[in-house]
Amino acid sequence: xxxxxxxxxxxxxxxxxxxxxxxxxxxxxxxxxxxxxxxxxxxxxxxxxxxxxxxxxxxxxxxxxxxxxxxxxxxxxxxxxxxxxxxxxxxxxxxxxxxxxxxxxxxxxxxxxxxxxxxxxxxxxxxxxxxxxxxxxxxxxxxxxxxxxxxxxxxxxxxxxxxxxxxxxxxxxxxxxxxxxxxxxxxxxxxxxxxxxxxxxxxxxxxxxxxxxxxxxxxxxxxxxxxxxxxxxxxxxxxxxxxxxxxxxxxxxxxxxxxxx
Amino acid sequence: xxxxxxxxxxxxxxxxxxxxxxxxxxxxxxxxxxxxxxxxxxxxxxxxxxxxxxxxxxxxxxxxxxxxxxxxxxxxxxxxxxxxxxxxxxxxxxxxxxxxxxxxxxxxxxxxxxxxxxxxxxxxxxxxxxxxxxxxxxxxxxxxxxxxxxxxxxxxxxxxxxxxxxx
Numbered sequence: 001x002x003x004x005x006x007x008x009x010x011x012x013x014x015x016x017x018x019x020x021x022x023x024x025x026x027x028x029x030x031x032x033x034x035x036x037x038x039x040x041x042x043x044x045x046x047x048x049x050x051x052x053x054x055x056x057x058x059x060x061x062x063x064x065x066x067x068x069x070x071x072x073x074x075x076x077x078x079x080x081x082x083x084x085x086x087x088x089x090x091x092x093x094x095x096x097x098x099x100x101x102x103x104x105x106x107x108x109x110x111x112x113x114x115x116x117x118x119x120x121x122x123x124x125x126x127x128x129x130x131x132x133x134x135x136x137x138x139x140x141x142x143x144x145x146x147x148x149x150x151x152x153x154x155x156x157x158x159x160x161x162x163x164x165x166x167x168x169x170x171x172x173x174x175x176x177x178x179x180x181x182x183x184x185x186x187x188x189x190x191x192x193x194x195x196x197x198x199x200x201x202x203x204x205x206x207x208x209x210x211x212x213x214x215x216x217x218x219x220x221x222x223x224x225x226x227x228x229x230x231x232x233x234x235x236x237x238x239x240x241x242x243x244x245x246x247x248x249x250x251x252x253x254x255x256x257x258x259x260x261x
Numbered sequence: 262x263x264x265x266x267x268x269x270x271x272x273x274x275x276x277x278x279x280x281x282x283x284x285x286x287x288x289x290x291x292x293x294x295x296x297x298x299x300x301x302x303x304x305x306x307x308x309x310x311x312x313x314x315x316x317x318x319x320x321x322x323x324x325x326x327x328x329x330x331x332x333x334x335x336x337x338x339x340x341x342x343x344x345x346x347x348x349x350x351x352x353x354x355x356x357x358x359x360x361x362x363x364x365x366x367x368x369x370x371x372x373x374x375x376x377x378x379x380x381x382x383x384x385x386x387x388x389x390x391x392x393x394x395x396x397x398x399x400x401x402x403x404x405x406x407x408x409x410x411x412x413x414x415x416x417x418x419x420x421x422x423x424x425x426x427x428x
Contacts, residue, residue, distance in 0.1 A: 043264070050267045053274045093289045158278025165281035168289055187288070195316070196290040204282070 027220050031149050034142040038150050044143075048151025052113040056159055059112055060105060064163040067100060068092065068170020075171075076179055088181055089190035092171030097194060097203040098259070101164035103251050106210035109156055110243035114218035117148055118239040121222030122232035145223065149215050156211025157204050164203065202258045209254065210247050217243045300327060300346035301385035305359045305372075310341045311395025313361055313370045319345050321374040326351045329372065345372065347383075354379040358391035370395060 038045050075091045121144065124130050130140040168190075176183045194200065218239045225235035310332065319327035327347035335342050347353070356377030363370050374389075383389070 046271050047267060049274065050271045054270050057274060057277075097285060097289065155274075158275060158281070161278050161281035161285060164289075165284045168284075190289050194290045196286050200282075200285045200290050203285075 023224070024216075024220055027223065028216055030141055031146050031216075031219070034139065035146045035150065037142050037146055041147075044147035045150050045154070048147045049155050052117075052148075052151045053155030053159060056109060056112045056155070057162070059108055060159045060163050061166050063104060063108060064101075064166035065170040067104060067163075068096070068167035068172075069174050071095060071100075071167065072171040072174030072179075076175060076181075085175075085179075085181055086185045087189050087193075088171065088175045089168075089186035090193040092175070093168055093190045093194050094199060096164040096167040096171075097199045099251070099255070101167065102160045102203055102207040102210055103247060105160040105163045105207060106156065106214055106247040107244055109152075109159060109211070110214045110218070110240055110247065113152060113155070114214050114239045114243050115236050117152070117215070117218040118222035118225070118236050119232060121145070121148075121219060122225035122227075122235050125223070125225060126227040126229070126232060128227075145219050149219060152215030152218070153208070153211045156214070157207045160207035160210075161204065198259075206251070206254050206258075209250065213246050213250060214243045217246060299349040301349055302330060302344055302346050303383050303385070303387055303389060304342055304344050305389040305392050306335065306338070306340040306342055307359075307361060307392050307394050308340055309394040309397060310343060311361055311370055311397055313343065313372070313395060317369060317371050319347060319372045319374060321351075321353070321376070326374070343372070345389075352382040353377075355381050355383055355387065356391065357383065357389060358393065359389045360393040361395035363396075 071092045072088065075088050076085055079085045079088055079091065124140075124144065130144070133140045133143060172183075172186060175181045176186055221235040221239045221242065222232075225231045313329065313332065315329055315332060317329045318325045319329065327345050330344045330346045332344075333342045334340075345359075353374060354377040356379045358375045358377065360373045360375070361370055362373045377391075
């Protein structure tokens with residue numbers, strides 16, 4: 001292969017990247033535009049919140065608890081070296097509300113709910129169910145995709161908040177119940193250091209944006225999957241990879257924007 | 262699963278999420294700490310505020326009575342203008358003094374208010390006249406070094422007598 005062919009290949013790849021990005025943005029706008037069904041038939045969204053949120057509850061709560069345990073232990077070992085183990089509550093709460101809560105929840109959400117969304121849409125497509133809907137004059141974007149999107153967007157911030165709460169309780173269990181830091185100091189240090197607007201609300205905004213990102217990527221890859229078993233498998237893998245990378249990259253951007261000063 | 266059962270579980274999930282959010286806001290955060298209590302604003306000018314930050318607490322006798330709302334530089338006198346939001350209902354005489362203090366050796370800096378003896382109280386928008394700047398560790402150390410060097414110089418008025426002064 002000579003140089004000019006290589007340049008052609010590079011150009012084609014760039015083209016595919018740009019087209020996919022454009023389709024993704026178009027997909028997002030289409031879903032938003034056809035979201036009126038959320039108010040017309042809220043039951044569809046409720047069902048999706050049940051499917052996405054409730055079924056992810058256990059894994060989110062258990063992971064949150066263990067992340068809280070580990071934060072409590074590791075934080076105590078490090079802070080103890082400087083004689084400031086009183087600040088353990090602050091450390092646990094800040095790291096959970098600002099970063100770990102939204103990010104780990106989004107990663108678990110991509111693995112737990114995102115994959116099932118992709119597989120579901122992909123199999124619907126493989127089984128020609130979406131085409132059948134179109135034949136029956138039912139808009140599949142409105143009927144299938146929009147409720148799932150909004151279900152994910154609503155469920156994600158709630159899951160992240162639950163994760164942070166359970167994590168703080170986990171940190172409390174290790175720090176206060178097992179190691180023996182004073183419980184009043186634990187909470188008062190936390191309350192003096194955690195700002196509701198700067199830390200908690202920014203964390204919720206983050207998880208909201210991650211919810212949009214992960215749900216959208218999951219639906220998009222399912223929507224664009226090749227209608228074969230292999231294509232669905234590929235799309236499911238792509239969901240996890242792309243959503244995780246997007247979450248981590250976006251997290252850096254959001255952190256730089258939100259906590260810059 | 263029947264619709265009613267689904268609704269119940271979704272309601273439970275949303276409720277749990279809202280409980281978690283309020284837990285983060287109230288128990289972990291400082292929403293209950295006078296965020297919504299009405300305040301009045303007074304200003305104070307300092308030569309040097311050290312590491313004072315916006316939202317730092319204002320304390321009187323160790324009790325938090327307000328927060329620093331903004332910090333500006335007066336471009337004429339080159340002093341820092343610090344605005345303090347003090348809780349409504351907590352009144353200080355006009356000749357009260359404000360100091361920038363540090364909690365602990367390396368802790369956060371806060372403003373300590375010491376009440377004066379006047380009968381008139383500070384109003385919204387008034388200025389605290391008596392202020393004491395933050396202690397900057399570097400200038401403190403250099404002052405100490407200079408003064409000790411000074412002392413040594415005065416103790417040995419004739420150092421060039423052939424014998425070096427004992428150290």
